[in-house]
Amino acid sequence: MRRLHNGRVHELVRQVTKVGVASLVPELVLRLAPEPIAPWEATERKAGSIQGPPFWAHAWPGGLALARLVLDGPGLVKGKRVLDFASGCGVSAIAAVKAGASEVFATELDVFAIAAIEENAALNQVAVQVRSDDVIGRDEGWDTVLVGDVFYQAELSRQVMAWLQKLHARGAEVRIGDPGRSFLPMDLLECVATFAVVPVPAWDSVVDRPARVWRLRR
Numbered sequence: 001m002r003r004l005h006n007g008r009v010h011e012l013v014r015q016v017t018k019v020g021v022a023s024l025v026p027e028l029v030l031r032l033a034p035e036p037i038a039p040w041e042a043t044e045r046k047a048g049s050i051q052g053p054p055f056w057a058h059a060w061p062g063g064l065a066l067a068r069l070v071l072d073g074p075g076l077v078k079g080k081r082v083l084d085f086a087s088g089c090g091v092s093a094i095a096a097v098k099a100g101a102s103e104v105f106a107t108e109l110d111v112f113a114i115a116a117i118e119e120n121a122a123l124n125q126v127a128v129q130v131r132s133d134d135v136i137g138r139d140e141g142w143d144t145v146l147v148g149d150v151f152y153q154a155e156l157s158r159q160v161m162a163w164l165q166k167l168h169a170r171g172a173e174v175r176i177g178d179p180g181r182s183f184l185p186m187d188l189l190e191c192v193a194t195f196a197v198v199p200v201p202a203w204d205s206v207v208d209r210p211a212r213v214w215r216l217r218r
Contacts, residue, residue, distance in 0.1 A: 006115070009111050010119060012043065012112065013112060014119065015042065016039035016043075017033050017039070018031070018034075019123065022091065023198040024064040024067065025059075025071065025091060028094055028095065028098070029124060030059055030090075030091060030120050031057075031116060031119050031120055031123065032057060032058060032089065033057035035202035035203070036053060036058070036202065036203060043112050054112065055110075056088050056110060056113035057116065058200065058203045059088075060177075061149065061199070061204065062147075062148035062149035062176070062212075062213075063087075063088055063089070063092045063149055063177055064091060064092075064195070064211055065197070065212060066146050066213060067091045067092045067094070067095035068095075068195055069193050069213050070092070070096050070099045070146075071099055074099035076099075076175070077099050077100065077144050078099060078101065079102050080143035081101070081102060081103045081143050082096045082101040082104045082142065082143065082144045083135070083142040084104060084106045084128075084146045085145060085146065085150070085160075086147065086149075087107060087130075087148075088113065090106055090120045092148055094120060094121055094124050094126055094128065096146065097126040098124070103129065105130075105131055106130050106131065107133070107135050108130070117130050118130055137163055139166065139167060139170065143172065143173065144174075145164065145167055145172050145173070146175055147160065147164065147176045149177060150178075151178055151181045151182075151183045151184040152181050152205075154183050157185070164176070173215075174216055175213055175214070177212070177213050177214075179209040180209050180212065186214075188217060189216060189217060190214065190215060190217050191212050194212050195210055195211045197211040
């Protein structure tokens with residue numbers, strides 16, 4: 001993708017989304033799109049090249065479940081350095097700040113996702129440190145690692161799980177938000193929270209299951 005001026009990326013994100021609230025977290029406001037096609041086409045026109053799906057324009061069930069978990073149980077993040085991996089729209093990162101985390105790092109590779117996180121953080125008047133680098137395999141001493149809705153491809157799931165197991169082994173608190181997608185290794189996990197989430201059929205591939213939060217088995 002040719003490089004876009006940061007201001008133009010933010011402008012597009014504002015154009016293709018509307019400010020509202022999502023299921024489970026009415027105390028947060030987010031820029032979201034009701035369906036994926038319009039923002040997808042808009043990003044490709046703006047970039048002048050083929051783009052991936054605009055995952056950042058939707059609040060996915062796993063991210064919502066993580067956000068609700070930390071808002072209801074702030075002890076998981078309060079006073080801690082938190083990584084929100086593949087943050088999407090940033091909902092769980094924003095919730096972690098609201099719950100008292102000392103630092104929150106949100107990672108995304110898509111420039112439009114980065115802009116969406118920054119827009120949503122500003123709407124909620126919180127500071128999130130947004131990063132565009134790939135952190136899989138790294139350990140920067142995070143106390144808590146939040147991972148929402150990433151277990152939808154076999155190879156990605158394998159890489160992420162191997163990384164999370166290493167973080168867990170050295171003492172990081174790892175929480176995975178996922179309704180139970182095909183590549184979620186449930187044999188390695190235990191469910192710690194279940195939430196009824198209102199699905200958005202235009203976006204959600206898993207519409208018949210509640211949103212869940214998992215942790216690695218002890």
